[in-house]
Amino acid sequence: MTPTIVEVTAAPLRRPEVLGRTAPPSVSWDSTGMMHALSSDRSFAGQAMRFEPPWDDALCVVTASDGSFGVGMTSQAGPVMPIINDFFGPMIVGESVLAIERLWNMMSRSANSAFGAAGLAAYALSAVDLALWDLKGKVLGRPVYELIGGPARERTRCYATGNDLDDSRNRGFDAFKLAGSVGPGSGTAGIAETERLVASARSELGPDADIMLDCWSSLDASYTVRLGEALAPYRLTWIEDYAQPDDWPGYADVRRRLPTQMLAAGERWLTDRAFAYAAQQRLVDVLQPDVQWVGGATAVLRIAAIAASSGIELALHGGSNDSYGQHLCHALPQNRWAEMYVGCPPGESLMNAWRSTPGMSLPDDGWLVPSEAPGFGIELTSEQIDAAVGQADS
Ligand SMILES: [Mg+2]
Incomplete structure (x- = not known):
């Protein structure tokens, strides 16, 4: 029963x-x-x-x-x-x-x-x-990646998010996402500052490295266009989260005015509806739902179907930072990247960082294979859960 x-x-x-x-x-x-x-x-x-x-x-x-x-x-x-x-x-x-x-x-x-x-x-x-x-x-x-039709591949390629490129390379990654440091309030000097950041990464990492730029929803359409034009020589794999999450005309404007630059967004879009609209309007090239925010694995599966039928790429936000994202990345053919946000000091285990749980896999030389334990493979007992939600001072 x-x-x-x-x-x-x-x-x-x-x-x-x-x-x-x-x-x-x-x-x-x-x-x-x-x-x-x-x-x-x-x-x-x-x-x-x-x-x-x-x-x-x-x-x-x-x-x-x-x-x-x-x-x-x-x-x-x-x-x-x-x-x-x-x-x-x-x-x-x-x-x-x-x-x-x-x-x-x-x-x-x-x-x-x-x-x-x-x-x-x-x-x-x-x-x-x-x-x-x-x-x-x-x-x-059974592991969740099997329940949802996977595995799609033997292992998923990861990229490291963080501006300490030496640390990311020492951890085995060969693809990198940078955080821009300034926005429209800094005007032309701000564009030059971001260009120096990207130029330095390109020169350090060589012509063939995948380099992305995240803008933390802190720009607007016209500044993004100026920035994208300045950064074109450095061949960014994508520019991410440039507009406010609900600035739909802004996304359309950037798409129209930066026609050849790959664009990515979605970690702040919630439920599958926003992604359906973005796909219909061809606003971005890469959809980036966050499995802990967008409505869970069920919402991501809907978005994956939208991406597949629209010919748009999927790249889960923080896809390798938790076991939930790991299973989805492993199961979905249209998800090519698993992001690893490196939120801990150089050399320290990524198991100590953002969203990790006991039993979770970590990228090995920049490639990820999730745990094959049943469910998401989260190794937590009831006692540990009680302790984790207990009062901090008790
Ligand atoms: Mg981001």
Whole structure:
């Protein structure tokens, strides 16, 4: 008999060190002064942390009638917890643990009619959906990448995100994403500064290296066009997240005025609807959903179908930083890259950094193969979960 859902709980991840994450957050990009949409204005540069929400990440556990459980994660625990504990959880208790498409439909449509399925609801939906896929894999005894049609290949190529190129190369990566350091508030001098960053990377890495540039949603259309024209000689693989996430005319403008530059966006687009629109309008060349924000693995599968049928590339945001992204990257043929955000000091294990969980794989010489354990292969006991969400001072 198919197990049913008996409990859904979400709690803030107050002790990430229980999961092995001991590195201070965002080490390698703090030095750029970027990392926030306000950083386009020089007077806010380097103050990203001041404008970050104060909430922990959230950990969601879905428990089945046979005693098995699945683990999902997302960000912004403060407002996300009541959406899960008071709204989505009670809605799906008693349902089959295997009917994820049905459950996702119930949750997303209900949220959409109540307060919108994008925004914080998509974060909450992500955590529940990921817990459900983890649980389904455990119940069926198979890794998630098999349940969704993979593996697509033997291993997935990774790129390193971070401006310390020596550290990234020492870790075995041969493809790199830089953070631009300034935005429109710096005018022509800002474009020259970013050009120096990219020129130096090209000269250091050679003519054949893949180099990308992330702009943290801190530019606008006309500045992006000026920047793209200045950077054309350096043959960037793509320019990413240049416009505000909801600046649809801005994306169209950049596409029209930078016709040959590869463009990427999507880590801040929530639910599959934004991606369907972007694909219909051919706004970007690479779709970059974040599995912990966009609506979970179910949303990413929808976006993967959109990408495949539109002939557009997929490259999951932080695709190798967590076991969720790793399984999706491994299973989806149109996902060519797995991003590794190197958020820890040089030489320190990536297992100590952003989003890692016990049992997770790490890139080997820039290539990734996920754990083949059931579900997402997250090795956490109930006791460890309790400790991870416990009060920090208890
Ligand atoms: Mg990015």
